[in-house]
Amino acid sequence: MPQRNIDFGKFGARGIKGSEAVARKLDELAGGIATPVTARRGLMARLHYLTRSGKSRQAARDAGLTVTDRTLKAWLEGKRSPTKANLERIDRAYRSVRRQNVARHLLARLNREGRGTRVEIHPLNQSQVPRPLQRVVEYRTMNVRRWDRIVDTWAADDPQGLDDAWGDTIVDLGSQWGQYEYVTNIGFAA
Template sequence: MPEKNLDFGKFGARGIKGSHAVARKLDELAGGIATPVTVKRGWLARLHYLTKSGRSRQAAKEAGLTVTDRTLKAWLEGKRSPSKANLARIDAAYRAVRRQNVARHLLKRLNRDGRGTRVEIHPLDQSQVPRPLQRVVEYRTMNVRRWDRIVGSWAAGDYQGLDAAWDDTIIDLGSQWGQYEYVTNVGFAA
């Protein structure tokens, strides 16, 4: 049933892909620097995070932050400021490295030694859909015991893999699992 919603929203339904809601929640759980990258304090904090070790510097380069050591030193000393394009690269590299660093910890917390984590799935918003065309879709909960593929795909930035992993997970909802391809929110705590 997933991917059958080729014209999602045609009659006024609103929502996002379930896997995107999961990625958004994992980003929220990963935490990080709250100050925006456009503020000096924000980009300096991200640069310090990306340059605190050789391993994190290498991960930042792999994530797309490819500037010379001289430029990086000038930024860290406050002699120069990054351009808008470089600010975007700094933020993207920070998010990628942060995901890699917290993935193992999140995975352990979500799996909870095989007990799993309770997930709340809030259905799509049908308030704008004409009454005769509305489907009966309700709030659902389920316990997800295996987060390995979901967290692994999220940490790698592989959204197609995350989508496939999430679809394989929601099959446990039974015959109605395809109705939860699009949702308003997916909630869980770790």
Template sequence: MPERNLDFGKFGARGIKGHEAVARQLDALAGYIATPITARRGLLARLHYLTRTDHARAAAREAGFTATPRTIRAWLAGTRSPSRANLAAIEQAYRAVRRENVARYLLARLNREGRGTRVEFHPLNQSQVTRSHQRAVEYRTLNVRHWDRIVAAWAADDDAALDTAWVDDAVVDLGSQWGQYEHVTHIGFAA
């Protein structure tokens, strides 16, 4: 793999790994609760999401949320407030359960019955790189038809698997220039 062993940013280039940009875009499509968990409304929304059904409670337990029903009732009633550690556990469990719940929907939306989704690759930022060290990279588009491994890795919150799936299922289709798009400023897709 041509670009994986280079020291990115050595000459001042800026950007993020492509799979991180894809994860951000999928997170945006997942539609998380916008109100922060530190606000009472955000806490209540997350607790209701995690405790609404037996399936949600089981998924929350599997994601590491182990508060007792009595404690949850006290939080919902407002008689007690969760600690910072509990707030972090609630947020982490909420994101894990939400990803699991929307993964199948996102997969169908991105695959579009085999037609795929158009992806935009915005190249890395070379404004701080001296002219002699800059390379020619341009805005590219590509139609990605196989999202199964990408969405599964995102839903499992497995960064290494997402990187591998993104490179193997999408980026290599850019041809011989795929290594230039390992780091990008943004990945966009209208799904």
């Protein structure tokens, strides 16, 4: 895409990639366990989620939680505690399995039988950019009707794929779509 920002922030602009903002919002919509994994309650909730069926156990293994069933049982019974590295693996596996489990439902909510979902795009912050170098960038809204590729790459935890999918979506903004590659926030509700 010709309008990709190569040296973002060189003159003081601040923001995050639009695809990262979309991923954050999708994570928020997916919900999940709010208690941190470092607390006993959060750990137990994640372990129960990851071990409630054979399918979820396999998904947890695929997501990187490769401990023995004996170790999992000891964690669940409170006889042993996971190491810091294993806590991170548990949390990462939980997020991955949760994304896979809610992706289909979330996709149906966002597509709304072809009507799509209205997306609000808040432009990047240029308050630190010298006045002559500032661009005129305004708040924009658009209706996204096809979320399939965006949700699929989000569920697969593929940041580059999500960036490409989001880039293909914002082209619908017209000739100024490159100004919205980096944003302060993206909002939508489903």
